Amino acid sequence: MTDDINPHRSALFTDLYELTMLAAYHAEGMTGTAVFELFFRELPERRNYIIAAGLDDILGYLEHLRFGKADLQWLAELGTFDRDFLDYLASFRFTGDVHAVPEGTVVFANEPMLQVVAPLPEAQLIETYVLNQLHIQSLAASKAARIGRAAGGRPVADFGSRRAHGTDAALKAARASYLAGVAGTSNVLASRLYGIPCLGTMAHSYVQAHDDELAAFDAFTRRFPETTLLVDTYDTLQGVKRVIELARRWGESFGVQAIRLDSGNLRELIPRARTLLDDAGLNPVKIMASGGLDEYQMHELIEAGVPVDGFGIGTELVVPGDAPHVDLSYKLVEYESSPRMKLSAAKTSLPGRKQVFRQTDNGRCVGDTLALHDEYQMGEPLLTRMMSAGARTPDGRWTLDDARRRCARNLDALPPRLHTLEQLPPEDSYPVRISDALEEARGRLVRHLNAGGRRPNV
Amino acid sequence: MTDDINPHRSALFTDLYELTMLAAYHAEGMTGTAVFELFFRELPERRNYIIAAGLDDILGYLEHLRFGKADLQWLAELGTFDRDFLDYLASFRFTGDVHAVPEGTVVFANEPMLQVVAPLPEAQLIETYVLNQLHIQSLAASKAARIGRAAGGRPVADFGSRRAHGTDAALKAARASYLAGVAGTSNVLASRLYGIPCLGTMAHSYVQAHDDELAAFDAFTRRFPETTLLVDTYDTLQGVKRVIELARRWGESFGVQAIRLDSGNLRELIPRARTLLDDAGLNPVKIMASGGLDEYQMHELIEAGVPVDGFGIGTELVVPGDAPHVDLSYKLVEYESSPRMKLSAAKTSLPGRKQVFRQTDNGRCVGDTLALHDEYQMGEPLLTRMMSAGARTPDGRWTLDDARRRCARNLDALPPRLHTLEQLPPEDSYPVRISDALEEARGRLVRHLNAGGRRPNV
Numbered sequence: 001m002t003d004d005i006n007p008h009r010s011a012l013f014t015d016l017y018e019l020t021m022l023a024a025y026h027a028e029g030m031t032g033t034a035v036f037e038l039f040f041r042e043l044p045e046r047r048n049y050i051i052a053a054g055l056d057d058i059l060g061y062l063e064h065l066r067f068g069k070a071d072l073q074w075l076a077e078l079g080t081f082d083r084d085f086l087d088y089l090a091s092f093r094f095t096g097d098v099h100a101v102p103e104g105t106v107v108f109a110n111e112p113m114l115q116v117v118a119p120l121p122e123a124q125l126i127e128t129y130v131l132n133q134l135h136i137q138s139l140a141a142s143k144a145a146r147i148g149r150a151a152g153g154r155p156v157a158d159f160g161s162r163r164a165h166g167t168d169a170a171l172k173a174a175r176a177s178y179l180a181g182v183a184g185t186s187n188v189l190a191s192r193l194y195g196i197p198c199l200g201t202m203a204h205s206y207v208q209a210h211d212d213e214l215a216a217f218d219a220f221t222r223r224f225p226e227t228t229l230l231v232d233t234y235d236t237l238q239g240v241k242r243v244i245e246l247a248r249r250w251g252e253s254f255g256v257q258a259i260r261l262d263s264g265n266l267r268e269l270i271p272r273a274r275t276l277l278d279d280a281g282l283n284p285v286k287i288m289a290s291g292g293l294d295e296y297q298m299h300e301l302i303e304a305g306v307p308v309d310g311f312g313i314g315t316e317l318v319v320p321g322d323a324p325h326v327d328l329s330y331k332l333v334e335y336e337s338s339p340r341m342k343l344s345a346a347k348t349s350l351p352g353r354k355q356v357f358r359q360t361d362n363g364r365c366v367g368d369t370l371a372l373h374d375e376y377q378m379g380e381p382l383l384t385r386m387m388s389a390g391a392r393t394p395d396g397r398w399t400l401d402d403a404r405r406r407c408a409r410n411l412d413a414l415p416p417r418l419h420t421l422e423q424l425p426p427e428d429s430y431p432v433r434i435s436d437a438l439e440e441a442r443g444r445l446v447r448h449l450n451a452g453g454r455r456p457n458v
Numbered sequence: 459m460t461d462d463i464n465p466h467r468s469a470l471f472t473d474l475y476e477l478t479m480l481a482a483y484h485a486e487g488m489t490g491t492a493v494f495e496l497f498f499r500e501l502p503e504r505r506n507y508i509i510a511a512g513l514d515d516i517l518g519y520l521e522h523l524r525f526g527k528a529d530l531q532w533l534a535e536l537g538t539f540d541r542d543f544l545d546y547l548a549s550f551r552f553t554g555d556v557h558a559v560p561e562g563t564v565v566f567a568n569e570p571m572l573q574v575v576a577p578l579p580e581a582q583l584i585e586t587y588v589l590n591q592l593h594i595q596s597l598a599a600s601k602a603a604r605i606g607r608a609a610g611g612r613p614v615a616d617f618g619s620r621r622a623h624g625t626d627a628a629l630k631a632a633r634a635s636y637l638a639g640v641a642g643t644s645n646v647l648a649s650r651l652y653g654i655p656c657l658g659t660m661a662h663s664y665v666q667a668h669d670d671e672l673a674a675f676d677a678f679t680r681r682f683p684e685t686t687l688l689v690d691t692y693d694t695l696q697g698v699k700r701v702i703e704l705a706r707r708w709g710e711s712f713g714v715q716a717i718r719l720d721s722g723n724l725r726e727l728i729p730r731a732r733t734l735l736d737d738a739g740l741n742p743v744k745i746m747a748s749g750g751l752d753e754y755q756m757h758e759l760i761e762a763g764v765p766v767d768g769f770g771i772g773t774e775l776v777v778p779g780d781a782p783h784v785d786l787s788y789k790l791v792e793y794e795s796s797p798r799m800k801l802s803a804a805k806t807s808l809p810g811r812k813q814v815f816r817q818t819d820n821g822r823c824v825g826d827t828l829a830l831h832d833e834y835q836m837g838e839p840l841l842t843r844m845m846s847a848g849a850r851t852p853d854g855r856w857t858l859d860d861a862r863r864r865c866a867r868n869l870d871a872l873p874p875r876l877h878t879l880e881q882l883p884p885e886d887s888y889p890v891r892i893s894d895a896l897e898e899a900r901g902r903l904v905r906h907l908n909a910g911g912r913r914p915n916v
Contacts, residue, residue, distance in 0.1 A: 015646070016656045223481055
């Protein structure tokens with residue numbers, strides 16, 4: 001059944017409670033303007049920042065959000081909703097405004113990455129999709145930035161499609177990791193969809209299918225002379241020697257660009273492979289490493305002076321084992337101009353519509369201020385109007401390469417201490433100040449709610 | 459761009475190296491029959507079995523696998539492939555056989571879950587999609603089975619769509635966790651696509667949008683009298699008292715089925731909520747727990763005698779933090795009737811086409827034998843022909859409910875010790891024996907390859 005429905009264009013990609021709440025809002029006439037903000041409560045362990053990604057899909061979703069005839073028919077058959085509500089859904093459109101930090105922007109805990117200002121039911125319905133897309137893409141971009149830093153300028157290729165959680169994660173991780181600086185992806189469809197360079201060479205199965213390794217190398221380079229040869233199917237250093245034999249055979253016309261090692265003790269094998277290649281006059285042939293590597297192993301190899309020229313990273317890029325999810329929330333912060341918040345244990349939030357101001361000094365970020373949206377604070381406001389009355393603004397259109405450049409600038413502007421792969425001590429974390437006015441607004445609302453108060457006074 | 463291409467029907471959802479290898483195979487005339495097997499090398503920590511899921515999507519993909527005109531046009535523009543190969547792709551179809559363990563079957567390390575017998579290029583191209591789908595669905599089903607066991611018969615709802623890695627993972631985790639015994643999903647599209655019960659009630663934002671909590675409860679129950687009320691937006695026990703006040707107001711017509719607690723110390727709060735409800739004569743009102751729970755916390759609550767009646771599980775169900783990925787492999791084990799294997803350090807595999815035999819005693823599984831496919835061994839053979847010459851066989855068609863029943867039977871038949879949530883000591887793990895003939899075949903091939911041998915003798 002997945003053949004005929006695109007979840008990125010389906011209004012049914014939502015949680016049932018969004019629809020039951022919508023039905024209640026509709027019946028109650030609660031269609032006043034709501035402000036929802038999306039943020040994460042805290043940084044995962046050993047993450048010192050998050051890169052915002054996924055906004056382009058969200059704006060595309062909001063532009064096209066409709067309940068189709070078949071959707072409405074199916075909802076009618078559920079028996080949960082009355083005709084009046086279903087008629088309302090038939091004409092449902094997203095008519096609100098979206099403010100967001102541009103894709104590729106570095107953000108910190110409690111800073112809104114996205115702010116939706118829309119009639120309450122519209123802002124409510126989209127919660128599930130909005131969280132789903134910003135979560136996976138920001139997660140992948142953030143991990144890719146760490147992996148890129150660990151590579152120290154060497155190219156990294158995304159090889160993760162087979163281990164990503166489903167097809168969408170594979171495509172989105174390819175997109176997000178390119179945004180964060182990865183050189184390209186092995187996923188052909190992602191390359192076509194997003195214009196990302198497509199990378200890849202040969203698998204062990206190709207070598208195994210041939211009578212022997214040299215025959216496989218020979219046949220492959222006939223077709224793809226400038227390829228990368230995978231040398232570890234049987235014995236890595238023997239594999240390297242076969243590449244050297246191949247070079248002798250081909251002479252001047254030998255064009256192999258690189259070899260790839262996908263297993264074994266890379267710290268030992270790569271230097272030995274380098275020596276073998278160099279001794280054979282194959283200094284231009286590069287060495288690429290893959291095989292379950294993460295940023296720590298990459299960093300160790302490079303720190304140890306191992307002559308590695310590039311990396312192929314799969315699982316760890318697309319399913320970060322150390323932080324497979326982030327505690328991302330989409331919260332109502334204002335309804336009909338009055339601030340709202342939750343008091344649930346350990347889950348209080350900052351009420352009211354906000355803005356994030358980033359202060360810089362000589363091009364370097366020095367601290368952010370989280371403030372009410374209509375305050376004046378020093379620094380650059382990060383939340384930008386991307387959509388107005390349901391249509392993208394000029395700021396709401398950009399290319400993936402724009403976002404990639406922005407991300408690189410953002411990473412370069414970070415205080416260098418944030419680039420460590422380790423957990424920073426709290427006193428070294430990036431300073432995010434809460435403005436006095438926002439702090440006061442929170443205090444006022446907490447006192448009011450604790451007093452059992454009804455609608456807060458603003 | 460995600461609007462017009464369905465990755466589940468796109469031949470481009472593959473790694474570039476599959477296509478370069480195909481081009482080389484095509485040029486070399488290497489279209490002999492290959493056997494690829496998909497298995498995981500080892501169980502993740504604290505997993506004592508894996509539930510096979512995802513096959514239905516794979517068979518659907520293989521049935522529809524085509525290179526469309528736009529795909530071919532785009533590939534031509536890449537400049538990597540010649541006209542002859544592109545013409546070959548234009549008529550590409552999957553014409554092979556697929557043997558697999560039925561969805562819902564419990565499997566162990568090194569047991570093939572899927573076996574593809576097809577012309578080499580066809581078996582090669584599909585690697586990326588096949589791994590991608592079996593990985594996420596088996597991962598989610600396996601976690602859901604643990605969560606279901608921890609719930610001890612109490613219903614569990616999948617609330618994970620917002621934290622799943624992309625839209626596909628959200629839908630597939632809903633499907634796979636239902637297959638493994640979860641009661642239903644909050645994802646409306648998954649419910650529509652797969653016929654899974656759709657569950658859900660209200661969010662904190664609904665309560666916050668109203669002037670006060672009681673007004674919110676009152677308005678919601680007017681529309682949905684038999685709902686579940688979320689009581690922890692401000693103060694959990696105050697929230698429970700407001701439900702009791704609501705019950706007094708509504709009298710006989712009060713129909714609220716349950717309350718939900720989504721935060722705080724549930725071990726303390728749930729018994730107190732139960733007492734408040736019971737003292738008010740609301741014994742039939744059930745208590746549901748949610749809020750970042752995993753199977754360990756569920757188990758602790760139940761062991762402590764906390765009167766919880768059901769669970770909503772999100773993040774941990776769809777992105778298992780303790781095992782976010784499994785080391786799944788798709789390996790060439792035979793080409794043109796001769797066995798193949800890899801010798802890469804720590805990654806040797808079992809050569810040759812295989813079968814898995816499961817022995818039972820009084821309906822209880824007692825051990826498996828991994829054997830060559832044409833051996834006779836005691837027990838039930840698990841790999842079944844699901845697709846023949848590119849078309850589904852009668853065994854290749856089943857409903858999700860069939861798979862759900864099979865999974866329940868499989869889980870019930872496991873040795874009870876495997877249901878622990880903890881890591882089993884190696885001596886207690888499920889016994890998987892390798893047949894003498896398979897062991898001999900491996901030994902023969904290792905000696906042959908180590909001797910630098912060319913094509914192995916069989």
